[in-house]
Amino acid sequence: MSEIKISVIIPTYNHGKFLEEAIRSVHELNDDRIEIIIVDDGSSELESQQISKELQLQGYSVFIRENAGVAASRNFGIRKAKGKYIIPLDADNRILPPYIKEGLQILESNPELAVVFGDAQIFGEKGGTWENHAVQLDEIIFENYIDNCTIFRKEAWESVNGYDENAPFHTREDWFFWLALLDKGWKFHYLKAFCFEYRFLQNSKVRTRYSLLKNRLIINEYIYPTQMRLITNFLAKGELNANQLKEIKAKLSSQLAHYHFISGSIIKGYSYLFTSISNGLPIKKFLSLGLGWPVRRIKYG
Numbered sequence: 319m320s321e322i323k324i325s326v327i328i329p330t331y332n333h334g335k336f337l338e339e340a341i342r343s344v345h346e347l348n349d350d351r352i353e354i355i356i357v358d359d360g361s362s363e364l365e366s367q368q369i370s371k372e373l374q375l376q377g378y379s380v381f382i383r384e385n386a387g388v389a390a391s392r393n394f395g396i397r398k399a400k401g402k403y404i405i406p407l408d409a410d411n412r413i414l415p416p417y418i419k420e421g422l423q424i425l426e427s428n429p430e431l432a433v434v435f436g437d438a439q440i441f442g443e444k445g446g447t448w449e450n451h452a453v454q455l456d457e458i459i460f461e462n463y464i465d466n467c468t469i470f471r472k473e474a475w476e477s478v479n480g481y482d483e484n485a486p487f488h489t490r491e492d493w494f495f496w497l498a499l500l501d502k503g504w505k506f507h508y509l510k511a512f513c514f515e516y517r518f519l520q521n522s523k524v525r526t527r528y529s530l531l532k533n534r535l536i537i538n539e540y541i542y543p544t545q546m547r548l549i550t551n552f553l554a555k556g557e558l559n560a561n562q563l564k565e566i567k568a569k570l571s572s573q574l575a576h577y578h579f580i581s582g583s584i585i586k587g588y589s590y591l592f593t594s595i596s597n598g599l600p601i602k603k604f605l606s607l608g609l610g611w612p613v614r615r616i617k618y619g
Contacts, residue, residue: 323351324422324469325399329391330409331359334366336517337373343412343515352418354378356409357395360385387488389481392466396475404475406466406492410519413467414439416511421469424507432474432504433496435464436513444518452508455552456562458500459545460569462493467514474504486536494541501548535577545570568597 326344330337337356344354356378358370362385374380383394392406403425407413421434438448450463457463478498481491496506549566552558558566571594578587 320351322353322400324349324353324403324405324418325396325401325472326352326354326405326407326413327357327392327395327399328354328407328409329357329359329388329395330361330366330370331385331388331391332361332363332366333409334361334363334369336410337369339412340407340409341373341378343414344407347413347415347418349418351401353400355395355398356380357391358382359388359391387483387491389483389485389488389491392491393480393483396472396480399472402472403469404472405469407514408467408517410442410517411467412515412517414513414515416509416513417469420511421509421513424509425469425471428505428507430505431471431507432499433464433468433470433506434509435468435506436509436511438465438467438514438516439512440516440518442517443520447512448516450508453500453506455500455557456566458496459548459566460573462490462496464492464496464506465514465516466492466495467516474499474502477502477504486540487533489533490537490541494544497541497544497548501544501551531577531580535574535581538574538577542570542574564597568594571597 328337328340341354341356344352356370356373358366358380360383361367361370367382370380370382374382379398381394381398383391386394396404403422405413405417416436417434421436424434425431435450437450440446440448448465453464475495478495478501480495482494482498485491485494500506546567549558549563553560553563571590575587575590575594578584578590
């Protein structure tokens with residue numbers, strides 16, 4: 319048997335009905351350098367509990383734990399991993415060959431790279447494609463556009479102490495991880511190929527959780543200090559210029575001002591708004607945010 323090179327980590331919470339498809343997609347790669355590690359994050363659904371136990375009996379590496387969230391589950395699985403490279407695969411998604419055929423070769427040939435990411439084919443409750451592009455610092459700092467299903471160096475994961483388990487909600491953990499890696503100076507490579515299949519579920523807990531304004535506000539408040547530190551560091555390293563730094567600061571601050579105004583946190587809203595204007599937020603946008611919210615509150619009650 320070949321030495322394990324890649325560990326596919328599959329966290330699952332009440333997604334037992336999808337697990338067989340995810341596992342089959344790995345087996346179809348026909349590569350004995352790959353191991354599968356399944357982490358059941360305390361599934362409460364009887365069917366999912368039974369499926370995890372059946373997979374254990376079949377000889378799969380299945381770890382059943384108390385519910386702790388996807389970041390903790392991924393970290394747990396990666397700590398158990400024998401592979402030098404990691405592929406996180408959600409239990410409801412399916413892997414495709416390019417990460418193994420091309421992604422592995424790219425990482426092996428470029429030690430400065432931490433992550434290879436690609437495109438996705440969408441299936442489930444809607445179809446389509448998710449086609450990506452190379453990392454742009456001014457974009458990734460503001461919002462995530464890289465799915466967790468990538469192939470990355472375990473060494474890079476170790477260098478940032480893994481996924482952040484302290485976030486206020488079990489969401490956006492992949493984004494926090496990417497920012498931590500970028501902060502450490504690791505590089506990303508975009509592989510223009512369909513590398514996985516993404517199952518679209520309209521009422522998924524992650525999508526529903528982040529769609530709530532109060533949750534977006536809490537998450538963005540949590541990551542804001544990291545974003546501010548990152549752009550300052552990138553400026554010092556010459557990866558952003560002064561104009562880009564001010565533009566990103568204005569954008570991030572005005573977003574939080576908007577969230578606070580809608581939530582009724584007026585003082586905090588103005589605090590972020592003045593940070594935005596000091597970083598070049600256009601007057602028209604400033605007036606729209608600063609004066610528009612009381613008009614809307616009066617108009618709509």
